[in-house]
Amino acid sequence: MLFFLLVPAHAQSGPAVRVLDQATVTISASVTPPGSVPEAPIALPDDWHDTSSTLPDQRWYHLTFDDGGWSLPAIYVERVCTNLEVWINGQLVGSGGSMVEPLTRNCYFPQLVRFQRNLLQATHNRLDIRVVGYPQERVASRQRAGGLSQVLIGEQAELALRHDPRLFWSITLAQVIGICMLLVGLVIAALGWVRRQDRHNLYFGLGLVLWSIMGMRLHVQHLPMTVLASEILFTALYAPLAYAVVQFLLHYVGQQRRWVQRGLMLQCLAVPLLLLLAPAHTLAATATALYVVLGCEFVLSFTVFARQSWRFMRRDFWFMGANLILLLALTVAEIAIQSGWLALPKIHLIHFAMPVISFGMGLRLVRQFARALSEAERLNRELEQRVADKTAEIEHSYAQLSDLRAEQAAATERQRIASDLHDDLGAQLVTIAQASLYATDISRVAELARQALTDMRLSVQGLTGEPTPLPHVLADWRSETVERLTLAGVTVLWNTNDPPMHWVLPARIQVQVTRILREVVSNVIRHSGARRCWVDIHVSSDQLRIGVEDDGRGFDTSQASQGQGLGNMQRRARVLGAALEIGPRQVGGTSIRLDVALALKGEGQATGSGGALP
Amino acid sequence: MKSVWVLEDLPESHVWLGKALEAVFPGIAVQRYSRLADALEAARTQPPPDLALVDLSLPDGSGVTLIKLLNDLAPHTVCVVASIYDDDLHLMPALRAGAQGFLLKDQSWEQIAELLRGIAEGRPPLSPAIARRLLAHFRPQMHNFMIEPLTQRETEVLGIIAKGMTLAEAARLLGISPHTVSGYTKEIYRKLNVSSRAEAALTARNIGLV
Numbered sequence: 001m002l003f004f005l006l007v008p009a010h011a012q013s014g015p016a017v018r019v020l021d022q023a024t025v026t027i028s029a030s031v032t033p034p035g036s037v038p039e040a041p042i043a044l045p046d047d048w049h050d051t052s053s054t055l056p057d058q059r060w061y062h063l064t065f066d067d068g069g070w071s072l073p074a075i076y077v078e079r080v081c082t083n084l085e086v087w088i089n090g091q092l093v094g095s096g097g098s099m100v101e102p103l104t105r106n107c108y109f110p111q112l113v114r115f116q117r118n119l120l121q122a123t124h125n126r127l128d129i130r131v132v133g134y135p136q137e138r139v140a141s142r143q144r145a146g147g148l149s150q151v152l153i154g155e156q157a158e159l160a161l162r163h164d165p166r167l168f169w170s171i172t173l174a175q176v177i178g179i180c181m182l183l184v185g186l187v188i189a190a191l192g193w194v195r196r197q198d199r200h201n202l203y204f205g206l207g208l209v210l211w212s213i214m215g216m217r218l219h220v221q222h223l224p225m226t227v228l229a230s231e232i233l234f235t236a237l238y239a240p241l242a243y244a245v246v247q248f249l250l251h252y253v254g255q256q257r258r259w260v261q262r263g264l265m266l267q268c269l270a271v272p273l274l275l276l277l278a279p280a281h282t283l284a285a286t287a288t289a290l291y292v293v294l295g296c297e298f299v300l301s302f303t304v305f306a307r308q309s310w311r312f313m314r315r316d317f318w319f320m321g322a323n324l325i326l327l328l329a330l331t332v333a334e335i336a337i338q339s340g341w342l343a344l345p346k347i348h349l350i351h352f353a354m355p356v357i358s359f360g361m362g363l364r365l366v367r368q369f370a371r372a373l374s375e376a377e378r379l380n381r382e383l384e385q386r387v388a389d390k391t392a393e394i395e396h397s398y399a400q401l402s403d404l405r406a407e408q409a410a411a412t413e414r415q416r417i418a419s420d421l422h423d424d425l426g427a428q429l430v431t432i433a434q435a436s437l438y439a440t441d442i443s444r445v446a447e448l449a450r451q452a453l454t455d456m457r458l459s460v461q462g463l464t465g466e467p468t469p470l471p472h473v474l475a476d477w478r479s480e481t482v483e484r485l486t487l488a489g490v491t492v493l494w495n496t497n498d499p500p501m502h503w504v505l506p507a508r509i510q511v512q513v514t515r516i517l518r519e520v521v522s523n524v525i526r527h528s529g530a531r532r533c534w535v536d537i538h539v540s541s542d543q544l545r546i547g548v549e550d551d552g553r554g555f556d557t558s559q560a561s562q563g564q565g566l567g568n569m570q571r572r573a574r575v576l577g578a579a580l581e582i583g584p585r586q587v588g589g590t591s592i593r594l595d596v597a598l599a600l601k602g603e604g605q606a607t608g609s610g611g612a613l614p
Numbered sequence: 615m616k617s618v619w620v621l622e623d624l625p626e627s628h629v630w631l632g633k634a635l636e637a638v639f640p641g642i643a644v645q646r647y648s649r650l651a652d653a654l655e656a657a658r659t660q661p662p663p664d665l666a667l668v669d670l671s672l673p674d675g676s677g678v679t680l681i682k683l684l685n686d687l688a689p690h691t692v693c694v695v696a697s698i699y700d701d702d703l704h705l706m707p708a709l710r711a712g713a714q715g716f717l718l719k720d721q722s723w724e725q726i727a728e729l730l731r732g733i734a735e736g737r738p739p740l741s742p743a744i745a746r747r748l749l750a751h752f753r754p755q756m757h758n759f760m761i762e763p764l765t766q767r768e769t770e771v772l773g774i775i776a777k778g779m780t781l782a783e784a785a786r787l788l789g790i791s792p793h794t795v796s797g798y799t800k801e802i803y804r805k806l807n808v809s810s811r812a813e814a815a816l817t818a819r820n821i822g823l824v
Contacts, residue, residue, distance in 0.1 A: 449720075450720045450721075450722075453698060453720045454720070457698065457699060457700070457701070460699070471777075472742065472743070472746060472776075474778065475742040475746075475776060475777050475778030476741075476742050476743060476778060477778065478742075478777070478778030478779070479741060479742045479775075479778040479779070479780070482778070482779075482780055482783075483780060486780070487724075487725070487728075
């Protein structure tokens with residue numbers, strides 16, 4: 001890059017190009033070349049110093065040259081500030097634009113003015129250059145102080161070789177870089193905006209945006225304001241720039257302070273006021289003082305940054321530190337140039353170096369951001385993996401647990417069947433064995449055996465059958481009860497509520513309640529002599545209530561067989577932990593109530609039923 | 615009913631069932647078998663009976679085999695399952711094979727007589743559990759075109775029986791005669807048997823037997 005920068009400066013002058021560095025100058029407001037006014041000799045380049053006027057200064061430069069025999073002659077002015085007109089032998093041949101405020105700003109634009117060779121005489125051609133601009137004291141930067149460089153005259157093609165690269169390097173490239181910086185700045189600022197914890201990105205982006213705006217106006221020829229106004233406006237922009245830079249440095253190392261931020265904000269207001277109030281001819285001095293103050297702020301915040309990054313972020317220290325020192329050096333050089341301690345370079349160095357440095361830093365910030373993002377993604381993946389592992393683990397334990405539960409359920413079921421066989425079937429077989437020996441009525445033995453068979457069937461059904469939904473259980477109860485009672489000539493009035501299909505009665509309760517209900521029906525058929533029987537069953541999620549009433553002879557425990565039946569029923573109710581009440585019905589007959597506690601809540605029914613757990 | 619076969623391995627049950635049969639169908643010719651093989655042999659060689667009472671668990675096999683064979687060879691024979699289990703798990707295979715009723719061997723003599731009379735008169739029994747099985751079997755989309763669908767009335771009858779009501783109550787609820795309801799249940803049994811045969815044929819073709 002530097003190599004290319006140097007190319008235009010070292011371009012060799014062809015033989016057909018003549019350098020004019022001696023002129024006479026006249027300070028005059030005339031719009032045509034002044035004729036007889038005394039002219040002072042001066043060497044080019046000429047930089048302007050203060051005049052008392054607040055209006056733009058206008059000077060006429062007068063140069064003479066001989067015809068060099070060029071076929072297509074042209075004049076090349078490397079630097080003129082702010083604008084010029086070119087007259088040859090009293091004839092206007094070219095103009096850089098508006099010569100009155102708002103002036104056309106040509107300070108960074110090299111000028112190439114072509115003219116007809118028939119305007120030339122053989123010798124002593126008169127070249128008048130009218131320059132308008134502001135002396136150095138009234139602009140904020142030496143680069144924009146009024147002045148005229150050496151004038152080159154020669155073959156158009158030769159001069160174009162100097163003009164075009166110069167235009168490319170100081171304008172086109174600077175504009176491209178400026179736009180890139182603006183975009184990069186916007187992107188980084190957006191990153192900082194969306195991620196509050198990366199606030200430094202916002203300030204860095206803001207700084208880049210400000211800088212690119214301030215840089216680009218240098219390459220704009222036409223602005224709808226006087227040079228003075230634009231000088232104040234753009235110089236004032238240094239305050240927010242300082243705000244962004246200082247805040248960036250402090251945020252980057254986590255040393256942001258509220259008072260610093262307040263001070264910087266105050267500065268953003270104070271600087272424009274100061275610039276507006278200062279006398280026009282002290283603008284340069286004010287600006288230089290401002291640069292020094294801002295430079296000091298920069299140095300201070302950089303010191304804080306360096307100390308902190310040295311302690312906690314060594315890699316950042318080297319990279320950012322190198323960049324910032326370069327920046328610091330450039331700032332110092334700029335101040336030196338502005339103060340006149342260094343010669344005005346042909347290229348506005350800081351406007352090229354800044355983007356390079358900023359790009360480097362910006363890339364680093366973006367890389368940091370990307371790295372943080374990758375890190376977050378990696379953590380996320382790890383987390384997902386861990387969640388998946390955990391899920392698998394939990395599923396595994398759950399499977400083990402459900403196996404265990406199934407085993408437990410099976411064990412409970414085995415126990416139930418064992419106790420069914422032992423308590424019910426066993427007891428019934430004992431009764432049959434004894435009755436067959438001593439009973440006088442053999443049909444009593446047959447009845448007992450049938451009962452035993454019926455109970456066994458129920459046990460087996462509980463063992464092999466699928467868990468039955470409560471509505472199905474009610475249907476089975478209804479069918480059996482109604483059929484038996486109807487066959488015995490008893491009219492049944494059956495009344496139940498409508499439990500939901502997903503309620504499943506635990507097998508143990510189903511079996512025992514079925515037996516109790518059968519026993520009750522048997523008693524009604526055998527002993528009551530009833531004509532009507534009312535069965536009311538009400539199921540809620542926590543209770544099963546069965547009420548059976550008949551209009552028979554009423555309750556009588558004196559009969560042995562009936563007493564035995566009641567004993568069986570009571571025993572079964574006890575097994576269930578249920579309340580069984582048997583008593584006389586108020587209007588005659590018997591009333592039996594059975595209340596069984598249930599726990600038919602939630603989805604537990606769907607799973608619990610399969611295992612026949614109580 | 616002029617002739618009946620009783621396939622039953624317990625001699626006492628033979629006596630018991632014989633008594634009930636004699637009471638319902640006086641003068642009926644009862645042929646007893648205690649082994650499945652004998653009954654199958656008889657089914658192939660002898661004229662079929664009008665009625666067959668078949669126990670399911672026999673020492674040399676399941677009575678369902680005989681029901682299937684009789685159903686194929688003699689569609690007019692009424693097959694009735696006589697078992698000690700009346701739950702749907704035990705009965706469904708027999709019903710699908712063509713049994714038209716079932717009775718419990720430990721039922722009272724009067725109950726058995728009543729059931730047999732009902733079956734002979736075309737009133738096959740239907741418990742709520744069986745009705746639920748049948749409803750599931752004939753549920754639309756559950757199976758395929760092999761199943762001859764139930765009519766709306768047949769489905770209604772099954773639904774009412776499944777809720778635990780008697781055939782008489784179903785008749786009253788639907789506003790039809792008990793006789794008609796019995797007709798529906800018989801038709802349902804027939805469709806069940808037809809669909810089972812169709813399924814069997816399909817299965818046989820699929821595995822390359824036919």
